[in-house]
Amino acid sequence: xxxxxxxxxxxxxxxxxxxxxxxxxxxxxxxxxxxxxxxxxxxxxxxxxxxxxxxxxxxxxxxxxxxxxxxxxxxxxxxxxxxxxxxxxxxxxxxxxxxxxxxxxxxxxxxxxxxxxxxxxxxxxxxxxxxxxxxxxxxxxxxxxxxxxxxxxxxxxxxxxxxxxxxxxxxxxxxxxxxxxxxxxxxxxxxxxxxxxxxxxxxxxxxxxxxxxxxxxxxxxxxxxxxxxxxxxxxxxxxxxxxxxxxxxxxxxxxxxxxxxxxxxxxxxxxxxxxxxxxxxxxxxxxxxxxxxxxxxxxxxxxxxxxxxxxxxxxxxxxxxxxxxxxxxxxxxxxxxxxxxxxxxxxxxxxxxxxxxxxxxxxxxx
Numbered sequence: 361x362x363x364x365x366x367x368x369x370x371x372x373x374x375x376x377x378x379x380x381x382x383x384x385x386x387x388x389x390x391x392x393x394x395x396x397x398x399x400x401x402x403x404x405x406x407x408x409x410x411x412x413x414x415x416x417x418x419x420x421x422x423x424x425x426x427x428x429x430x431x432x433x434x435x436x437x438x439x440x441x442x443x444x445x446x447x448x449x450x451x452x453x454x455x456x457x458x459x460x461x462x463x464x465x466x467x468x469x470x471x472x473x474x475x476x477x478x479x480x481x482x483x484x485x486x487x488x489x490x491x492x493x494x495x496x497x498x499x500x501x502x503x504x505x506x507x508x509x510x511x512x513x514x515x516x517x518x519x520x521x522x523x524x525x526x527x528x529x530x531x532x533x534x535x536x537x538x539x540x541x542x543x544x545x546x547x548x549x550x551x552x553x554x555x556x557x558x559x560x561x562x563x564x565x566x567x568x569x570x571x572x573x574x575x576x577x578x579x580x581x582x583x584x585x586x587x588x589x590x591x592x593x594x595x596x597x598x599x600x601x602x603x604x605x606x607x608x609x610x611x612x613x614x615x616x617x618x619x620x621x622x623x624x625x626x627x628x629x630x631x632x633x634x635x636x637x638x639x640x641x642x643x644x645x646x647x648x649x650x651x652x653x654x655x656x657x658x659x660x661x662x663x664x665x666x667x668x669x670x671x672x673x674x675x676x677x678x679x680x681x682x683x684x685x686x687x688x689x690x691x692x693x694x695x696x697x698x699x700x701x702x703x704x705x706x707x708x709x710x711x712x713x714x715x716x717x718x719x720x721x722x723x724x725x726x
Contacts, residue, residue, distance in 0.1 A: 388412045390426075392694070392721020399714050405431040408721075420462040428454045452478040466493035472506070480513040480559070500534040508552070514559040522555035541594030544605075548587040556581060563664040565656035572656060577665050579649070585611035599626045614648035615670070625681070634683040638698070639676075646671040652706045668710070674703040679717070692723040 389411045396404040410426030430452040454476035460468045467490070474485040487506035494501065508526030532546040561577040591605035607619040625636030647670040649663035679698025686693060695718075702713045 386412065387414055387726040388723050389726055390721060390723045392719060394717070394719040396715060396717050398716075400710070401434065402715075403433045411726075413726075417461065422460045424456075424458045426456045430454075450478060452476055452481075460489075460491075466497060467491070470504075480515045482511040482513075484509040498536045500532075502530075502532040502534075504530045504532075510554075512555045512559060517559075520559055522559070524552065524554035524556065526550065526552040541592065544589070544591040544593070546587075546589040546591075548589070548609075549585070550587075551582075551584045553582045556583060557665070558667065561666050563654060563666050565654055565660055565664075567656055575660055575664060577667070579647075579663055579665055579667075579670075580613065583611055583613055585609055596624075599628075601625050613670070615644055615646065617642065617644035632685040635680070636682075637678075637680045639678055641677075642673070642675040644673045646706065650706075668704045668707045671704055671706045674705075676701050689725055691725070694721050694723065695719065 389409075391407075391409045393408070394404075394406040396402070396406075406428055408426065408428040410424065413423045413425075415421050415423055432450045432452070434450075454474065456472070456474040458470060458472035460470040462468050470489040470491070472485070472487040472489070474483075476483045485506055485508055487504060489502060489504035491500065491502045493499070506526075506528045508524070508528070510524040510526070512520075512522040512524055514520035528548070528550045530546060530548045532544060534542055534544050536542040557577045557579050559576075562574040563577050564571040564574050566572060587607060587609035589605060589607045591603055593601070593603035596602055602622070602624040604622045605620075607617075609615075609617045609619075619640065619642045621638060621640035623636065623638040625634055627634050647665075649661075650665060650670045652671070654661050654664050677698055677700040679696060681694070681696040683695075684693045685691075697716070697718045700715045700717065702715070704711055
């Protein structure tokens with residue numbers, strides 16, 4: 361199941377973005393399903409549901425609840441060559457809760473909790489945040505921290521039980537620059553320690569150019585990354601809203617990544633229909649210990665991996681979205697479809713691969 365972690369992450373991006381975009385004073389419930397399907401025989405169905413509930417506890421407050429189920433079917437070359445000779449079907453169940461409370465005018469504090477479980481992995485997250493609106497509400501600052509308490513298992517081996525811990529801090533500044541636009545600046549620091557290898561992936565060790573034996577993958581037990589993000593969001597004309605962003609990330613494994621994206625959306629038919637699109641490009645170099653193959657002539661390497669996501673990587677994503685505000689209670693029906701092309705220059709067998717990511721959901725005001 362852990363082999364699909366990146367896949368699940370891609371599918372859940374839209375879920376997180378949708379939840380974050382809900383107005384603080386709007387009571388809504390959401391339901392939807394997302395589908396990831398690639399040309400390497402990996403499929404992920406992700407039904408989800410959630411609610412945003414403004415409440416009064418002596419002060420203005422908002423409670424958010426959500427749940428997601430990921431049903432993964434995989435028969436990719438990664439699975440059949442590294443983890444099992446057979447295809448597999450797995451499920452991951454996730455539940456999340458968050459609350460924000462207004463402590464003084466234009467200042468909020470929040471707490472959050474998230475638990476997800478699958479057959480060989482338990483993830484627990486707990487977080488806290490502060491948001492303040494300053495300068496006549498033209499400047500918004502948000503500080504957030506989350507701690508991770510994970511347990512890595514291995515299916516069929518009850519003795520395998522390894523901890524993974526994490527700490528993440530994010531600082532975001534949003535500044536209104538004029539009546540038609542604003543900019544965002546963010547810094548994201550992430551520290552993970554413990555068992556960071558796959559408990560299934562074995563790495564061939566070569567002798568004289570031919571595979572001699574295989575060892576369980578091992579990577580360093582600590583990883584720290586620092587990312588900075590800049591974004592511009594702006595109205596163009598009377599109907600188009602666009603934004604562009606750039607993200608740069610560097611970690612202690614030697615990987616530097618860059619992401620550039622642009623999105624645009626326009627409202628039609630008295631603002632009851634919204635159409636939009638996105639283009640995104642991602643590029644990274646490889647970890648310092650990553651090699652397409654490992655030579656054991658001088659002894660087995662201490663760090664070794666077959667995870668091609670730790671090698672040089674390129675992706676391009678093109679997608680579109682649509683939203684319709686229905687006459688019934690002004691419920692919003694949302695749909696999206698995107699195509700992503702992956703490329704791993706160092707992987708001789710899978711230098712390119714494609715995936716379709718689609719979603720359909722509804723947001724109903726209560």
